[in-house]
Amino acid sequence: LQGTWRDFRWPLVGRSVPFRSREGTFELSGMRPYDFRTKGLAQVPQLMPGLAPVPADVTGKLDADGVGISSAHLDIFRGHADLHGEVTWAPAQSWAVSGRAAGMDPGELRPDLPGSLSFGLAIDGRGFKPGDPLTVAVNGLSGQLRGVAASGGGRLTHAGDTWTFQQVRVGLGRTHVSLDGRLDRVADLRFAVTAQDLSLLSAGSRGRLEAAGTIRGALDTPDILATARGTDILYDGVSLSSFDAKVDLDPT
Numbered sequence: 001l002q003g004t005w006r007d008f009r010w011p012l013v014g015r016s017v018p019f020r021s022r023e024g025t026f027e028l029s030g031m032r033p034y035d036f037r038t039k040g041l042a043q044v045p046q047l048m049p050g051l052a053p054v055p056a057d058v059t060g061k062l063d064a065d066g067v068g069i070s071s072a073h074l075d076i077f078r079g080h081a082d083l084h085g086e087v088t089w090a091p092a093q094s095w096a097v098s099g100r101a102a103g104m105d106p107g108e109l110r111p112d113l114p115g116s117l118s119f120g121l122a123i124d125g126r127g128f129k130p131g132d133p134l135t136v137a138v139n140g141l142s143g144q145l146r147g148v149a150a151s152g153g154g155r156l157t158h159a160g161d162t163w164t165f166q167q168v169r170v171g172l173g174r175t176h177v178s179l180d181g182r183l184d185r186v187a188d189l190r191f192a193v194t195a196q197d198l199s200l201l202s203a204g205s206r207g208r209l210e211a212a213g214t215i216r217g218a219l220d221t222p223d224i225l226a227t228a229r230g231t232d233i234l235y236d237g238v239s240l241s242s243f244d245a246k247v248d249l250d251p252t
Contacts (some may be wrong), residue, residue: 001028005040018128019044022053033063042074065090069097079103079116096124106145112203115145119153133159141170146200148173161185175200187222189215198235207233207240213247221251 008021024040041053054076060069066088074081085097100120107114119141125134139153154168162184170177174196181189192212198205213226226247233240 002026008040020053028062033061033068036060036062036067072097072099076101076104077108078105079118081121083121093127094125095128096122098122104143110203112199113146115143115147115150117141117143117145117150131158131160133157145172148175148200154179165189172200173197177201186218187215191215198233202235205233205235207231207235209233217251222249223251224249 002025004023004025005021006023008024009017010019020043022041022043024038024042026036026038028034028036037057037059039057040055042056043051043053054074056072056074058069058072060067060071066086068086069084072081072083072085074083079102081099081101083097083099085095085099087095098121100118102118104117104119105115106117120139122137123135126132135155135157137153137155141150141152143150150170150172152168152170154170155166156168157164157166162182164182165179168177168179174194176192176194178192179189180191181187183189191214193201193209195201195207195209198207198209207230209228209230211226211228211230213224213228215222215224215226217223224247227245228247229242229244230240231242233243
């Protein structure tokens with residue numbers, strides 16, 4: 001069986017639409033679970049809000065309760081990603097994809113950060129609505145960003161209003177960021193930043209910064225224990241020639 005589609009969405013009804021495809025072609029063969037191959041323009045708004053449709057070539061098996069993806073090739077951010085995984089909609093909704101991306105250009109998202117990045121990727125979730133549990137793990141980050149070497153990896157989980165950071169480590173030349181902990185209505189975060197160029201972290205900023213510490217407690221009255229120093233700082237309209245600070249804040 002062969003055919004084409006236009007303006008496809010999944011699921012077919014309901015307000016939550018985790019997958020869209022403007023147009024494409026499909027082939028089905030065999031008996032259930034059917035072998036399939038699709039080619040088309042795909043969007044996954046839950047992962048990449050606002051991202052334009054990207055070319056995708058997917059093969060796998062289709063069954064009554066889900067789909068197994070043996071190979072998915074996507075052309076994205078001037079690079080490509082090769083993935084595999086599965087999506088299940090019965091008896092419970094869950095999904096998982098993993099693989100490797102190569103030659104990704106962050107300049108497609110932030111024009112001031114051109115480069116070429118490669119990394120391993122694993123994403124899994126339960127449910128398809130915004131706020132449903134989602135975990136993203138990145139490993140083996142390599143390549144260049146604005147002419148400096150990139151490295152790192154880490155694990156990020158989002159569920160409802162809760163964000164969890166595990167072993168998040170990113171290096172961009174002489175700029176290094178580490179983050180661990182949990183953030184919702186109550187914070188329990190440990191962070192460290194060494195930045196020779198703040199514009200790598202925030203567009204329009206500049207300066208050198210070294211900071212490390214912890215943030216714990218209710219977000220409106222957190223306990224902050226940190227040290228920080230910087231020179232030639234410009235951030236969010238605030239300018240400082242230099243500073244050296246120790247913070248031990250307990251609002252109680």
